[in-house]
Amino acid sequence: MADENTAIAHGLRRRDPDLLDRLIEQYQHRLLRYLIHLTGRREQAEDLFQETWIRVLERGSQYDGRRDFTSWLFTIARNLAIDNSRRRQPEPAEDLDAPETSAPSAFDLTARREQAERIDRGMQHLPAEYREALALRFQEEMPLEEIARVIGAPLGTVKSRIYRGLSALEPWLKGAGP
Amino acid sequence: MSGDVHERARMLIACGEQEPWLSEHLDSCAACREFAIGTERTARALRAIPITAGWDLVSTTQMRVRQRARELQLRQERLAAIWICCAAVTLMAGLTVAALWSGLAWLGGRISLAAPVWQMSFVLFSLLPTIVTAILLLARGTHLADREEV
Numbered sequence: 373m374a375d376e377n378t379a380i381a382h383g384l385r386r387r388d389p390d391l392l393d394r395l396i397e398q399y400q401h402r403l404l405r406y407l408i409h410l411t412g413r414r415e416q417a418e419d420l421f422q423e424t425w426i427r428v429l430e431r432g433s434q435y436d437g438r439r440d441f442t443s444w445l446f447t448i449a450r451n452l453a454i455d456n457s458r459r460r461q462p463e464p465a466e467d468l469d470a471p472e473t474s475a476p477s478a479f480d481l482t483a484r485r486e487q488a489e490r491i492d493r494g495m496q497h498l499p500a501e502y503r504e505a506l507a508l509r510f511q512e513e514m515p516l517e518e519i520a521r522v523i524g525a526p527l528g529t530v531k532s533r534i535y536r537g538l539s540a541l542e543p544w545l546k547g548a549g550p
Numbered sequence: 551m552s553g554d555v556h557e558r559a560r561m562l563i564a565c566g567e568q569e570p571w572l573s574e575h576l577d578s579c580a581a582c583r584e585f586a587i588g589t590e591r592t593a594r595a596l597r598a599i600p601i602t603a604g605w606d607l608v609s610t611t612q613m614r615v616r617q618r619a620r621e622l623q624l625r626q627e628r629l630a631a632i633w634i635c636c637a638a639v640t641l642m643a644g645l646t647v648a649a650l651w652s653g654l655a656w657l658g659g660r661i662s663l664a665a666p667v668w669q670m671s672f673v674l675f676s677l678l679p680t681i682v683t684a685i686l687l688l689a690r691g692t693h694l695a696d697r698e699e700v
Contacts, residue, residue, distance in 0.1 A: 421603070426614060
């Protein structure tokens with residue numbers, strides 16, 4: 373992992389376009405998913421997705437490879453999202469794109485998908501900071517210390533957000549969400 | 551058991567942390583056990599939310615990044631050219647000043663000029679390019695510029 377980060381750092385310093393192409397493809401789903409949970413809007417998340425990679429190109433020389441690339445990338449995305457939300461007028465949150473559906477092949481698959489849809493709906497009702505903490509913890513499976521670094525908050529705050537976010541999702545998990 | 555213990559247990563469960571007393575507590579507390587099961591289900595459900603980036607988004611991003619990389623490359627090349635020019639100008643200015651000073655000192659000596667006179671000439675020669683440039687810049691917007699536009 374450390375070698376990979378060092379190689380990325382070298383490539384970013386050279387502004388290697390092939391490396392950037394590869395990174396964009398590698399992180400496409402994870403970064404977009406994080407941005408959607410952060411902003412609550414897919415369209416805005418897609419704009420930020422592009423801006424994030426442009427920023428990675430411009431600030432690539434600042435990445436030294438000692439830190440995990442994923443958390444550096446997510447920190448850039450997060451800072452851009454915050455700048456963006458400061459510039460924008462508050463708008464009513466739009467629904468996330470409906471999850472893709474596929475023909476259910478078994479009962480448990482259907483049940484799981486329904487549960488995922490319920491949780492997805494629940495996530496949209498959570499404050500952004502809880503959504504973000506849950507996405508980083510459970511979708512990105514980031515260690516708590518990394519999450520703290522990405523969101524620039526103390527470890528205790530991260531733990532508290534995850535706990536509160538999970539507690540707030542409980543009604544949706546039980547199918548009793550509004 | 552106080553409510554604090556349950557709160558601590560749930561915080562540990564939510565954050566995926568382990569402490570020796572936790573499993574013992576889970577054996578005896580149905581509510582916290584249910585919270586642990588719920589957390590596991592929520593984590594699974596969160597991982598199952600299918601959010602994917604479209605190919606359009608990826609290719610547009612790659613294209614924009616490559617275009618920006620080219621712009622940055624051009625800017626860097628231009629900056630390098632400016633630095634080289636600045637260095638060359640500084641070097642030439644240094645050499646010219648030294649040569650001009652020696653030349654005027656020699657000429658002053660040959661025709662027996664007082665030192666302040668040839669030194670004033672040196673100042674005038676040194677300032678000449680600046681004065682000419684200033685005149686040209688001030689002339690912008692006057693008949694010089696008008697003639698260029700025509």
